[in-house]
Amino acid sequence: MTGPAALAGRPVVAGAGLAGLATALLMDRPCVVLSPAPLAADAASTLAQGGIAAAIGPDDTPALHARDTLAAGAGLCDPAAVEAITRAAPDAIAALAGLGAVFDRRPDGTPDLHLEAAHSRPRIAHAHGDGTGAEIMRALVARVRATPRITVLDHAALRRVIVADGQVAGVLAERAGGTVAIPTAACVIATGGVGALFPTTTSPPGGLGSGLACAARAGATLRDMEFVQFHPTALDATPPARGAGAAPRVLVSEAVRGAGAVLVDETGDRFTDELAPRDVVARAIQAHLAAGHRVFLDARAATHGHFARHFPGIARACLAHGIDPDRDPIPVRPAAHYHMGGIETDLRGRTSVPGLWACGEAASTGLHGANRLASNSLLEAFVCGGFVARDLDATSLPVPRPLPARDTPQPQAADPADVRLLVGRAAGILRTADGLRRAARALAPHVPHDDQALVGALLCLTALERRESRGGHYRTDYPDTAPDAVTGRITLARALPALAALAPVPFLLEH
Missing domain, CATH: 3.90.700.10 (Succinate dehydrogenase/fumarate reductase flavoprotein, catalytic domain)
Known part of the structure; x- marks a missing residue:
């Protein structure tokens, strides 16, 4: 185990998609970015085609954008989050252009805006036709590489968030077959979604929900885990x-x-x-x-x-x-495409664990509710990355203490192919209580030491508990939408006893 002294005390941003890079670029203090692959490689942001939603057309307003977002969210959006993020959207387009992203324009120089499903106006700013994510990431990667205060650790993946005395004390990252320990009082999880837990997906292979597992094991509250959007x-x-x-x-x-x-x-x-x-x-x-x-x-x-x-x-x-x-x-x-649920945050990106922030697809801000409106994901990633950056700049971080010696995280116990098969069958487009229960039961014994099994089990458990159909969650045994929209929250402490009750054999309630 190595602990580079030069990095101690810096905020650690786990993830190098749009949300992670925006957080790093928009804060003023030195920070560390953990990039599981070379910058821009294997990031869902790079694959994004359609564009970024913003009310910049002559017949559009942020209020109309907010209205469409709320309608798509099927009663589970947080109106305050929707208002704040859609209001920030026009400035986000300008900021991205200022960072070097080039959006498509019409011959007269005005933005070329696409119309997408459930939008009442053409408001999708795009680049190279269908290469928006790649263009934005190109611009941000260039800026990150030209910014000396940002240290990028390539091929480094977050494995654990260390909590001491009720707040973040450091992170463990896997790099080159070893473990890097960084003492820090601030960690930002921007690790993306859970699409790669499904056998048919548009997500890159790294989209396994690892950041959600780290947050859950650190004690954070997760929200609306059952809502998966299938493109x-x-x-x-x-x-x-x-x-x-x-x-x-x-x-x-x-x-x-x-x-x-x-x-x-x-x-x-x-x-x-x-x-x-x-x-x-x-x-x-x-x-x-x-x-x-x-x-x-x-x-x-x-x-x-x-x-x-x-x-x-x-x-x-x-x-x-x-x-x-x-x-x-x-x-x-x-195909599984986007996870509306994730780590619950406020509009500063703060989670329920002091010192832990989240943004991008890994976070649940309340913008998407039960069903994400098309092209709101790149918007949320950039805008909320900025919210996190500003909050970190305004937060006084304590001097980190040396981390205690810890065992290297155990290797995954379950076969990843088996996890995908179980999650895909049970938590796909059409769900039933019997299928969800069987999958959660099969995954439960692996939860204490297997992050993929943990995230899959939490998804199945929350889908089992939601006895209605709403947005991206459809139960064939409960096809109607319940009259009251209820936000679902879960913690590992609450999930473990429920999973233990389902498991065919007892398993340790350690985490």
């Missing part, structure tokens, strides 16, 4: 094998449907409203597939033979699989 239109072609991780499917952006593409089956018939909220469209496609049909996104009439001009990245991915979107309908199916 309706992932390319239905076999992704390349990628080690032990779930290989991500290519996303066919919401913006393609916003441009006029229609969903059809093998007969050419349309069967749903393409611009309905994502959960509605995903369930419609899943039901059509279950009935024995194939599903295609037909953009031929919408893009008039110029698909690649509008969506170059998607066109390249389709052509790699022998599909020409100007001639062929694109085969699609739903």
